[in-house]
Amino acid sequence: MKQRERRFFVVKHDLESFQALPHFIWRTGKDANHRPQRFNEVDIGDRWVNFAYEDNERDEQPLSQIVGFSECVETYRHGEIPEAARYAADGETEAWFIKGEAFGEPQLDRL
Secondary structure: OOOOOOOEEEEEEEHHHHHHOOOEEEEOOOOOOOOOOOHHHOOOOOEEEEEEEEEOOOOOOEEEEEEEEEEEEEEEEEEEOOHHHHHHOOOOOEEEEEEEEEOOOOOHHHO
């Protein structure tokens, strides 16, 4: 059986969401029967660049920055948002998740 080639993605979250669940791709607002578009494209071993952004209050332009690199270790699933991360979920208690682990040089000290 031929091994699937690794795929690469860019993932953008607001800074609060990234800090709540670093190295996860996650999305609220979709129920358990409606998987977010493209979640089924990410598989074990795929990698992504994490971008986090904040709105710049002066000129209302979003600022973004690379804050880390992740490798998928668990494909998509729907479940409960951990209690400690709910502050970033706008009142939602469930979300879709893809779990990653950090690889490469961490960038969080640059925020």
